[in-house]
Amino acid sequence: MIEVYIDGATKGNPGPSGAGIFIKGIANPVLLSIPLGVMSNHEAEYQALLFALKYCLSHNYKVVSFRTDSQLVDRAIEKQFAKNKAYAPLLDEALQLIAQFDLFFMKWIPSSQNKVADELARKALQGGEK
Template sequence: MIDVYFDGASAGNPGPSGAGIFIKKHGEVERFSLPLGELDNHEAEFHAFIAALKLCIEKGYKSVSFRTDSQLVSRAVEKEYVKNKRFAPLLQEALALVKQMDMFFILWVPSSENKTADELSKAAIIKQAKKQER
């Protein structure tokens, strides 16, 4: 089983946002920092999850345990429902990607266990800011 930690961050609400994805695969690790554009924090969390799913599918990782410190995302995926209709299209996109997995788990973890993904998401915001300065 492959463990994927993901986090979305936003510098403002909305503001420049980034996704951090940290993959543990049989003793090896992969790190990704992806700028996401202007989003609020909850949107960034969903987009980070979608990016992590797409990355795993692209790499052929089909048995994956996802970890997030976003209670909104973990609960929405578990219940296949989100109260705020603004996030419904993002949830539906994520659930369609989940169906491509052979084995899928999503677990909520405290922020202290998701530090690497958090750092990667913040690095993506910095990366985005530097591009805009050019």
């Protein structure tokens, strides 16, 4: 199974943001740092999820296990509900993408287990490219 680690980072809240995506379980692991522009830290977490979902679908990775250190995103996916209405459109987009997978899991992990994605997200804050 392909494992996808995601993280968002923000300087300030809101502030310049970035997404980090680390994909393993394939021949060549994927490391992505994506500058996102100005947004809140929670929006950056959702954007990391959306970029990773789209990347996996575009590469025909249909059986995936996502890992995030964002409890907000993990709970929203699990319950299919965003408490904050501002995040509802992001959640809806994510759920539509998730429906296209053959098998999808999301698991919350502590930040200490998400270091690669965190470093990639922080790199994106410094102008890292995908």
